[in-house]
Amino acid sequence: MFPISSRAGGTFVSRVALGAALALGVAGGMALSGSVAFAKDAKEAKPEPPKLSKPFTALAGPLQADIAKVKDQAGAAALKDRVTAALAAATTPDDKFFGGQFAIQIGQTAKDSALMRTGLETVIGSGKMTGPDLGKYNYFLGGMAFDAKDYAAARTAFANAIANGYTENDVQALLAETYFATNENPKGMELLSTAIAARKAAGALPPKEWFIRGLSVAYKAKDYGSAFAFGAGLVEGYPSADNWADAIGLARTAGRFQAQETLDLMRLMDRTGSFRDTSDYAEYLQAADARRAPAEVLKILDEGVKSGKLAPSDVFVSENRNIAQARLAGDKASLPALEKDASVASAPVATVMAAGDAFLSYDQWAKAEGFYQAALGKAGVDADRALTRLGIAQFGQGKFAEAQATFAKVNGTRKPIAQLWAVYAGQKAKGG
Missing domain, CATH: 1.25.40 (Serine Threonine Protein Phosphatase 5, Tetratricopeptide repeat)
Incomplete structure (x- = not known):
């Protein structure tokens, strides 16, 4: 939480x-x-x-x-x-x-x-x-x-x-408060959202308190979709680590994601430097899986220990480190063969996606981008997953405008994840 x-x-x-x-x-x-x-x-x-x-x-x-x-x-x-x-x-x-x-x-x-x-x-x-x-x-x-x-x-x-x-x-926010005071929260949030949109349309940055107030009301009402919308606006205008942690936490609460979706959201938490505590690192490590992405798991373990939020002596930490270290050499050795198999024009989509995922976990962004692009042209592809990771690969290369365009194509369950990545890509495109 x-x-x-x-x-x-x-x-x-x-x-x-x-x-x-x-x-x-x-x-x-x-x-x-x-x-x-x-x-x-x-x-x-x-x-x-x-x-x-x-x-x-x-x-x-x-x-x-x-x-x-x-x-x-x-x-x-x-x-x-x-x-x-x-x-x-x-x-x-x-x-x-x-x-x-x-x-x-x-x-x-x-x-x-x-x-x-x-x-x-x-x-x-x-x-x-x-x-x-x-x-x-x-x-x-x-x-x-x-x-x-x-x-x-x-x-x-x-x-x-x-x-x-x-x-x-x-x-405008005071008008919304008159509805919050009488527990007419949907109308209050609508007015607050309208006020925020009007400020943005006028080229002005809405006050931080407007987002926080809307987020708080929506969260207490368990309207997680609205809470996420206010949280996304908050990090767009006020991108502090604390605000990023809130927005990502809201996405997790609202989305009830599976492991692969959670992994891409936690990758954003790593990028934004917004890990709050041990549980954030633990969620990332569980989603990444030391058996499947040993290099990425070791990187996150090292970051967590360095930050003081993970203890080297913790059983969870030591077990993940041992598994990842045992898998690392073999995993690296398998990359050339996987790349070759996935590069064949007739390669099944599962193989191409596996290659993209493998190179993404090693921060080999250009290779990952190529495989995700190829996967999107194949039948049976999970387009939203491929697009999300294509955007991440483009982001890793500094192709921020391209990443934004890619994230904008993501729909379904992954849409909130892509929206947050797009906000961050936009900030980086502006030198943030």
């Missing part, structure tokens, strides 16, 4: 600064008799004055003067009832806009989240705000609703923020 949960973190809502109403540009010095600048076209010479009702003006005029004098929490708290009364008197859109601004400002200073939220809802509902500012206000409203565990309201607010062009502060 692998420590998915320990790396997943929580939600993204902690990024929503509920005290950040200052960033909204609220009404500190906004005069009720002045112009409503946010709603006007810059080309207008004489902006239309706000249309305020008399009942609201009677309350709001003196209130605005007193708000301007507020310096601390106690002073703001003393004005809360008057702000509430002004909100109750607000009838016109401009009334609601200014009244909502008062509520945001006093709510912020008085540390009254409920009043701040009411202010945001009132400003948004006034209809006097459009575009980026409307998106920003909806974003903050969503954060406050989420903290209050009002996930339906948070969902609506975040969706409105996005619809009005707001893209900052991981708002």
Whole structure:
């Protein structure tokens, strides 16, 4: 297993600064008799004055003067009832806009989240705000609703923020969180995947936390296919050894592979240097089989011992080493005859594949490539296995673009294995 949960973190809502109403540009010095600048076209010479009702003006005029004098929490708290009364008197859109601004400002200073939220809802509902500012206000409203565990309201607010062009502060991921919070995981993962795809389409790298969050949710829900998709995206964007170990571990969990499939996946784990512990080495060694690939087994044993994750005195290690050493000379001696037999045009596919596998295990990439290419032209070939190993042989020669193209042709059970190899080949093609 692998420590998915320990790396997943929580939600993204902690990024929503509920005290950040200052960033909204609220009404500190906004005069009720002045112009409503946010709603006007810059080309207008004489902006239309706000249309305020008399009942609201009677309350709001003196209130605005007193708000301007507020310096601390106690002073703001003393004005809360008057702000509430002004909100109750607000009838016109401009009334609601200014009244909502008062509520945001006093709510912020008085540390009254409920009043701040009411202010945001009132400003948004006034209809006097459009575009980026409307998106920003909806974003903050969503954060406050989420903290209050009002996930339906948070969902609506975040969706409105996005619809009005707001893209900052991981708002797309926050929208997904509103579904995770109510155990609607498939919809949350769909939204998170959509957000990731949109970032990529825009030429930007999605945040690492988005992949980890999706991976964690999917893994806990035992949706291993989705977990693998997030894991593959994680290593594509953030190719650390730890992330590679997670992605490969997910593929193993989701795929329930047989020995030959596992072998090609563990070969990738070796390439990416992402072995975590003894069990990873043990799985590789069992899949490779010291009787069939003695040179490869000895190489992995030596790497494991050098890394400190395998102990030379361990019975499993010593037994595999003894078997591989006993087989090595004879195996090497058999290669010329196998190569000759497999090179005959009429050679059966099993012989050709065996030759490719043998030379691959000795890191003789060019010869292996040739035999896999030949095998693909023969009846009865396991095309996905041959293509996977053809891609590995091409990768070994530094033919990274060719390897990517080959891995893209793999389907069936081996497709996740090939997808991860293709990601790694792409990174190497870019000098990674």
